[in-house]
Amino acid sequence: MIEFQNVSKVYPNGTRGLNQINLTINEGELVVIVGLSGAGKSTLLRSINRLHDISEGNIVINGQSITTASGSGLRRIRRGIGMIFQSFNLVKRSTVLRNVLSGRVGHHSTLRTVLGLFPAEDTALAMDALERVNIRDKAYSRADQLSGGQQQRVSIARALAQQPQIILADEPVASLDPLTTRQVMDDLQRINRELKITTIINLHFIDLAREYATRIIGLRAGEVVFDGTPAEATDDVFAHIYGRAIHRDEVLGDHPPGDDVISVIPSKPGVAAGGVQ
Incomplete structure (x- = not known):
């Protein structure tokens, strides 16, 4: 489905965002990419649709x-x-339905989409997408009248x-509360x-x-250092x-009181189970 063949990304300031990535992501997988800020997660994700060259x-x-x-090949x-x-990334003063219909712009001429002339079939698709994320009743509300979680559901419906x-989601729950986070993740998993x-x-x-992935890919300094199943992704991994150790703010669920460190670095980090390289 998606193949990375010796992929590297070097930014103009010399920073290497990705370093010789070789990956194959198969059809139907739910892959979660993890790593510290600056590890290359967003660069990897956004290179798939060429938001980053x-x-x-x-x-x-x-x-x-x-x-x-x-040209047309890239658009396709x-x-x-x-x-x-x-x-x-919603148009806040526009309706939920119009925001979802913007997901259809690649299927029509620029003039038609600028004028908002979407066919009835597109409206039906948009309403079905809203139904799938349980906010069909908000179709004619303005986007800025919705909660953060509802707005993220609109963006999921737009993608649908x-x-x-393929759906790419770049930190889709980072700004949401724990309950809404799980609702959004449930939608994506379903x-x-x-x-x-x-x-x-x-x-x-x-x-x-x-909890949600079928496969986890770990990035560190632009390189893949883990590629395996959730069961293989232990605290040591x-x-x-x-x-470094896992910090409290890197775990959504409940954890016992104490300091900010909730896991220790393994004594031999290069030999942990589950595909660490």
Whole structure:
């Protein structure tokens, strides 16, 4: 489904965001990417739909290189990739329905979408997407009248309206409270299972990664240092990914009182179970 072939990203200031990444993400997986801030999570995710261009290598989606694609070919590939942002990226003064319909812009001419001339089939798709995330009743409300969790559900519905093969979610629950966080993650998991949409999520909370992922990829300094199942992603493995102990704010769930460190770094971080490299 998605192949990273010797992918590197070097920023203009010389910072290496990704370093020789080789990965294959299969159709229907729910992959969670973990790592410290600056480890390359967002760079990796956003390189899939070319929000970030890579410096070296190739990214292939369903047998087609998005790295070398241009014009209508690039638009066609991107049309199959839905994107969910931490900050929702909604037009706040517009209705929920209009925001969701913006997921259809890649299917129509620029003039038609600017004028808001979406066919009835698109409206039906948008309403179905809102139903899937349980906010169909908010279709004609303004986006800025919704809670943060509801706004994130609108952004999920917008991605669904694209009828994508892939959904990318960049820290989609970072600004949400614990209850709403689980509701949004439940939506993403249900969509992945029911629609078989390949889903790739950057997450901060390690317990959510274990609970929702079918596969966890750990990044450290732009390199893959773990690639395995949630069962293999032990506290020691996470400590190796982070290069330090797990902190309290990296776990969403309840934890006993004490200091901010809730896990110790393993004595031999290079040999922890579950695929640590």
